[in-house]
Amino acid sequence: MVRKPLVLLTVCLAALTINLSAMVVNIALPTLAEDLDASTRSLLWIVDGYNLAFAALVLAMGSLSDRFGRRPALVVGLLGFATSSAAAAMVDSSTALIALRFVMGAFAALIFPTTLSIIANTFTERRERASALGLWGASVGIGVALGPVGGGILLTHFSWHSVFWALVPVSLLTVAMAVAFVPESRDVTVPRIDRPGFVVSVAALGTLTWTIIEAPAHGWASTSTIAGLVAAAALIVAFVLVERAVEHPMIDVTLFLDRRFSAACAAVTIAFFALFGFVFLITQFFQFVRDYSALETGLRFLPVAVSIAAASIVGGLLAPRCGTKAVVTPGLLMMAVSFLWISTIGADVPFATVVVPQMILLGGGIGLVSTPATESIMQVLPPARAGVGSAVNDATRELGGTLGVAVVGSLFSFQYGERVVSLLGDRVDVATSARAADSVGFAHVLAQRVPGLERAVDTAFLDGFGMACTVVGVLCLVGALIALVSLPGDRYDPLAEADLVAVPSGGGGSIR
Known part of the structure; x- marks a missing residue:
């Protein structure tokens, strides 16, 4: 007999582990810079190497878990994640840590879509599934809380190695729970892996993510950035053509012609674009402008x-009753208002x-968007193909987060750099001014050492901060308009459950 609450607890703990890893490292960056003598570029890759591997592999991993079994995929992913976390805790160079962050991201890409797929196959009735997705979404909010707070506590009492050691027992506990409680499920009719689609999807997502991460360093108008974006676009077109041509595609790309699916993917992307961009900006604001410690910042x-966690649950309850559109659209408007206010x-x-x-206001908006939009994505596919749907959802989340850091960081850096050079004027030499423009951390130390510079540095920071937040706020307004026009407004209809028609494996398409 399937014990659904224990299954849900297991997959939520697995998702929480992934979110903890994504958040906790940000708090440890200043310590890593000192202990490993890591450059700013190295610190960037310690964070984004994880995101790159995750985003590039998650779509393919969802398809693999459908075919070979969701419980084995979850167990293998968690064991690999625990092993790579332990290895990361024992390295003594930034290069080795970056490499292991890529490995951790690859195993996270196997875990995350599997958790959502297990939910879709365990909770088959819409209202029940929406509530389960609300709790699953709440794990994001819990990760946002426990990551910075837990990281701050660990760094106060132990070395940076502790933030990676802490992930090991949580992963192993989840393995034991998965073996004990999660039922095995797979789609035996799923054909062998679509190898051309697998290779091209990894290349496309990897190239796009790599280009976005590197764009702030090279410049958005640089030859390398433009070439990378063109190459990514070409690979995406190639992926579409491959998937339309093969007999058994990894994903039916015509799914994106369904407005429920494409608009929901856009909403999830915007939500996590905003969340990761916010974390990037507000962490620096707390540490550099307000001079808070790592623990004070985490708290x-x-x-x-808390608001993300609570609103995720509320959104999961409201969407079946009020309709996806009626929940997601106000959520995006709340996010827009919060960023424009910030x-x-x-x-x-x-x-x-x-x-x-x-x-x-921001967390409430993100929670109201993420759970109902995720539920809308999962409705388009039958439970047998839930791994692909969940992988698409996870890919949009991760790409949204990567875009958030890269784009927001680039906008902030551009505005801040110009303003700090202007405000410092001739009070420092040209080389010092240029270095202050390249590094907020250096500018902060400089302002503490040279009387009269603190106000100039803070003003430049807030100018960049304000411009970036304004752009994100406008993006959220655009997202709200898309949601209003495209998302379904239908409420839960128990009779409609009987009308669901499973789509043949590899066929994709709507489930209605």
Whole structure:
């Protein structure tokens, strides 16, 4: 007999483990820079190497888990994640750590779509599935909370190695729970892996993600960035052509002609673009402008984390009753308002009366978007092909997050760099000014050592911060319009469950 609450607890813990790994490293970056003598570029890849491997492999991993079994895929992924985390805790160079972050990202790409696929196959009735997805989505909020807070506590008492050691027992506990509670499921009719589609999808997502990550360093108008984007676009077109031509495609690309599917993917991408961009900006604001410690910074993530978790559950309950459109559209509007509000803050902004409400509004919006949009994506595919649907959902999340860091970081760096050079003027030499423009951390140290520079550095930071937040706010408004026009407005109809028609393996398409 399937014990559904224990199955849900297991997959939520697995998803939480992945989210913890993504969040906890950000808090450890200053310590890693000192202990490993890591450059800014190395620090970037310690964070984004994980994201690159995740985004490039997640679509293919979802298809593999459908064919070979979801419980074995979850167990293998978790064991590999635990092993690579332990190895990361024992290295003594930034190069080795970057390599292991790629390995961790690859195993995370196997775990994450499998968790969503298990939910889709265990909770087959829409209202029940939506509630389960709400709790699964809440694990994102919990990860946003526990990652920074837990990382801050560990770094206060132990070395940076502890943030990786901490992931090992959590992963092993989840393995034991998966073996004990998760039933085996697979689609025996799924054909052998679509190798051309696998190779081209990895190449396309990898090239796009790599180009986005590298764009801030090379410049968005540079030859390498333009060439990378053109190559990624060509590979995406090639992937579409391959998938339309092969007999058993990894994913039916005509799914994106279904507005429920494509608009929901866009909503998820925007939500995680905003979340990762926000984390990137607000972490620096707390540490460089407000001079908070790692633990103090982590604790100040609690309002947004708690609101994401709570709103994910609420969104999962409301979507079947009110319709996806009625929940996602207000969620995107809440995100837009929060970012436009955040763009106006100053260096001495009160935390309790201004920043906390902004965080609650933002987290509430993200929660209302992510769970119903995910549920809309999963509705388009039958449970037998849930691995592919969940992988597409996870790929949009990860690409959205990578885009958020890269684009927001590039916008911020451009505006901040120009302003700090202008404001510092002739008070420092040209070389020092240029270095301050390239590194907020260096500018912060410089401002502490040279009287009179702190105000100039903070003003430049807030100018870049404000412009980036404004752009994200406008993007969320555009997303709200897309959701209003394209997402389904239908409420839950129990009679409609009987009308669901399973699509043959590899066929994709709508399930109605």
